[in-house]
Amino acid sequence: MPMFLRALAVRARHIGVAATALAGVALSACQSILDVDFPGQIPTEQLDDPGLAPVMVQSVIGDFECAFATYASVTSIHSDEFESATLLQTTAVWGERNLSADNGDYAGSGCALDFGLQVPMHTARYQANDVYRRLQGWSDAQVSNRSIAMATVRAYGAYTYLFFGETYCSVAFDGGPEQAPSTALAIAEQQFIEAVALAQQANATDILQLALTGLARVKLDLKKWAEVAALAQQVTAGSETLTQRGTESMRRHNKLFRIANQTSAFTVADAFRNLNDPRVLVANANRPSSIPSVPLWITTKYPALNSPNRLASYREAQLSLAEALAQQGQVVPAMTILNSRRAQVSLPALTATTQAEAVTNVIEERRRELSFEGGHRLNDLLRYKLPWKVGTSPFTLRPYGTTSCWPMPTSERAGS
């Protein structure tokens, strides 16, 4: 072998030994030397601890409440309760029925932001299912009040499916295929049934009322009138479930207050002003909206950032009952329920002689009683194909779009 090549071979051997030694030292140290801290970031594996169950249950509720804050405000704006009062198109689109599948806020924004909807609702849904699965895997000895915990996460999780079923044109879950919204309603129905059973088993009254009201709502959507009536009648007088709100974090804000009162971008629509109905809480704010020439009208149902939203209530259940009765032709009992409530707030009684009139009255009472609450009005517009606002938006002067149910975001189809 020539000297040059021999030298190269020797050198290569030396390099190899040196490199191997260095790499060996380095990589053997790798496992510990590359460990890093993640304060504030919790690897998923850390959640495999039954001792964390109470925190997880509260987290399910917290994520739901955050998503519901957006849902309550956006459904209100998208229905006929609010009008856009800003020229900023990205904001005005919510009141102009111009929701695009590409809308970044709608599809991608987080829970703390004004219009973060899709991701937060799925996060709440995922959390509920995930924690429910974990609770199933743990024993009663490991988790105290495990049945109550399971009933709670099941009920809140069922509500997320309910909202997907009520409002979306199509749905997909956990990265799965696109499906009809009825799929979501079916899951909601099943999960509410489980929640009711678990709550009854654990004698958890509050959760039971929530689950019963929610289950009645699903049955309403599914037009299972008899079952609606049976369930609604089980909801006890005065019961209601409120979502907590707070000022400490944007996640916990009441967004109906924030969006209308603080950004001044939406104003209560004419159809909800001057109704002389104490249940429709609106007022002239006596200041301009984002469009200086447009006065700002706000809902006084939520006087502060930390005013709670109502998720479910005996009054909702009574309206569900009235609707179910009306739909089954029981006009008088239905009107009795409505007029009983109207008498409470000193409004004159309504009359109806036909089933259609009774149903119309129910829808109108729902419009007032449940105004600015939890998507009921939008659901009614969709369920009964009520007339949408059409023509030109009165304040932005732009034509209304054609959005009715909400489209599946492009990111759901194209995302990873």
Add this chain to the structure above:
Amino acid sequence: MRSLLPIAMAVVLTAGGHVLEAQEPGYHTAGTTLAQSGQWVRARESRSALLQRRVSLNLTNVKLSRALEEIARQAGLKIGYSGEVSRSPVKVSLRSDDFTAIDAIGHVLDGTGFEPFVSLRGDAVLVSAIPLEPEAPQASGRVSGTVTDAKTGLPLQSAEIVLEGTTWRGMTDAGGKYQVGEVTAAAYTMTARRVGYTKGSRSVRVSDGTDVTVDFALEQAALNLEALVVTGTADQAQQRTLGNAIGRLNVAENIVVAPPSKLQDLLSLNVPGVRVLRGSGEVGTGGVTQIRGAGSLSLSNEPLVYIDGVRSNNVNAQANQGYRGGFASPSRINDLNPEEIESIEVLKGPSAATIYGTEASNGVIQITTKRGKQGRPIYEMHSGAGATWLMNPEGRYPTVHYIGRDGAIHDYRPLELSASRGERPVFTTGGSYALGGNVSGGSERLRYLFSADIGRDEGYLSYNWQNRYAAHANLSYSSSNDKVKLDLGLGMMRSKARGASGNNTVVTRAFVSPCSLLNCEPDPANPNTTGWNGPSRGFNPSNRPEDYDHIFAYDNNDRTVFSLTIRHNPMPGFRHRLLVGPDFTNNFSSNLVERVPADRVPVPVLGDGFTGTTEYRATFLTLDYGASADWSMTKSFIATTSAGVQYYHRLSQQVTAEGRGFSIPGPAGLSGAATVTTAESYVENKTLGVYAQEQLAYKNRLFLTGALRADDNSAFGESFNAVYYPKFALSWIASEEPFLANSNLVSQLRFRGAWGRAGQQPSVFAAIQTYQTVLQRTGQSGITPASIGNPDLKPEVGEELEVGFDAGLFKQRFGIEFTFYNKKVKDAILSAPLKPSTGFPGTQLTNIAMTRNRGIELAIDGAPIRSRNVGLDLRFTLATNDARIIDLGSRPPTFRGFAFVSQWDVQGFAPGAYFYKRVVSSTIEKRAVGGVQLPIGTNAMCEGGTDLGHGDGTVVSCAQAPRIYTGKPTPSWYGSFSSTVSLGKRLRILGLVDYVGGLRQMVSDIFTAHTARFTSRAAVEGDPVLSAYVGRLLLNGDLSNAGAAGLMKAGFAKLRIVSASYDLPERVARWVGASRGSITFSGENLVILWREQKTSFGEPWVDPETVGNISSGFAPGLVDNVLPQAARFRTVVRLTF
């Protein structure tokens, strides 16, 4: 009188012998007389293997004997020397990593009168004095003088002075001065030489008993292949050995000619391929640095920055309350004080930066701070003062147009209106002040440099300023045998700035959104208190210029950088070093927006008052060990083997608290806010890498390098263990081949090529599925999904091929550096939208894309005129960049814009390219908007073609029209041209133009004027194209396409610097006790020579450089609320004592 050396044996060296202090005439070595050791031949003609051993020298002003000792030590020889040698006054300076022993001995002995000989057996070397003249007393005189840089006038240390044909020689000290004593009276030719400069020759006649002064002003060599490079190499290396083009910037020289306001301003003007998008003209902010384009789609495209080998904080857009709300933000690289920097080296891509491993894909910038030089203490002081102003504000900001109640179009100019009322000027002239100095010096063993600087810069808005304090200490130690060397550096910087963009730039907003429609015009019912006669006075109602009196935005920054380097040469041919150093950043920023008084139009959201504070702490820790060994394989082949381990630890913590809602106008704090929100972040990352490199050198003119780096990183996914980066490089010094050795045309010619890889690590938490804690319910913290993670995630791999050549022509008067590069980013990480139904927020990073940046870099240096009184130096640089997404995997195009900024990542186009529907025509109709009849384009027609592709020239309805490629946010070409005229010995005048082109920016200010405020002439008059965008926005809610109204070609050429520097006559310097001094007058940003596009539909863009300093993930082409570049004038006086 100095006697000439007699014919005598002076030094004896033996292969295995001993150091001898030999006594003439008989030498004994190991018991053998010299006469017995064999016959002698000139060593330069010998083929002895001993003499071909490689040595690495870094000698400064050392005695002959010590230089010979060092060579012998490294080559494995023992040395002895006679009294003549040890007594010789000759001092030697020599720096090179790649000498053979005989070459090194030759360089040391050149001109000394000593000649090396080697025995025929090759086992002994001796040095003999050569007879020059008879030893006899003669008349003599003394020659002294100064050697300076002809271009800058700066003194040159370590320049060698030789009286040709004699043994007399001298060496310049740190002040550039030399002295040669007892020179025999006669006529001589004197030459001055220094690495990096062309040789200077002068004739001199020495008379008995006289002192003669001979000064040299050396011209910089157009090409300097001998320059030492410390970046991207396993050890110090000469540029000739590298296969890459290394950007080099002599900061110490540049700041004398043109003092910069911040470090980033220096970078892009001199190094082809490096571009700093300066962004805002706001004091305290920085810009985006890009080298050879931007290839990463989701990660940072900023290069790594090292200070004296320590990886440093280079966050280019740090979240900062002091600049909250705007698109301008500080760049931490500007924390460094240019006065403390000696030089900067730039590695431009993966092929050069391979041994820096993961994170180095975007290139590396190595900053070397000043070091003390051997000699007596030298005191340098500089003092500067200047002014900063906005050039021609009236001409920059647009006229406001509006449709009046009479239906006619009216206009007004807010600035002129304000001035006519005698109101407080919006723009003022800010001051600029600097004072600093350093002391340096030391012995042969210990050198030192201490420096301190203070400064204040004021912007053209009275409330925008920055105070800076900096101190630096460097110590360099060499052991007595030169085996151990220590370098210790400690730099501390503190600054406080008041930002002008906290919660949006008031001034910018004041102009771009002054009013809307009828709000501009005074109401006839109350003409003195409405419209431009109202409280807003024609400015934006919510952002009047003086409103900043009620916004207090501060940025406080402390930075400490420490470095310790230990170099050890334990045996000949082997050296290793250990470097350790942290870089600490402590930043505290705050912002207070007072509650708006009741009589004011409320600022949206912040009208009730806002306060925010952010504390940011970052630590970068570097541990770097490397070793190199040389080995002579044959006479012609030398191998150098290197290996090393590097460990980097990066940790940043940030806590933010914000409060809103104060009870009354005026000062307030967090504790008084109605709502308080807090946030925190903690990011930690560690990298461990090992590398090995082998370099083969053939006859010191052909170099082949191969290297391999292996990295593991805490951010890699669980399924991914380590990454390997290989590299190959070739450098051939063709001009030293026999066929070119004597060329009159080509002084130096080098061909080079390199291929290599380096990485770009993903975000720290990207690989791990995580939850985060949040406030879930009242008083209860909970958890929520945070990141879905990607266990398969691995780093992006930058792969680059570059080839080129360097040529020094016409005796180094002209130089050409040419490079072609092709850089690909493989496994490019795409921030793919996550399916919302997964339940996790945000996006998921996946390695699926590939991008390419390809182009050339050219630098031409020339000195066409060189005479005693006039000199002209020219430099021209040009870089091109063709950026393209080669592959997006199976993904559809990805939107990466923002609302009206329609930017997309589309295969076949540049990252972040703009795609808009291109309106061709429309029908103008008047529609009632905001109380006036606004012209709106209906029935708009657009160009047809492929959606997210190219247009085809057909015309279709805009409703069905495709979004067509409309440009890209990154430059296609950029560079600079500078000219330095030297008049006489003391005056130098510099002019520098830099230019850029081929990019577009989406200018929010213009977009707003056209389509949201309707204050542009085109909007109120009804332009058939513009009004179509307006129409589609108002009638169809098509916000994204309306952005086309604000899309601007952002190319420009600016006369960036004009300066005149004058070296003070010594007698003037002596007035203040100084040995020398200079004064520099410089102006910056004085003239925009060319703009690729001045207006969009008639609406002017205040400055084509107003680029937002934003993170890579956001719409990279959006410009919003950015202040134009300031014009500056400065005077700097420098004195050396």
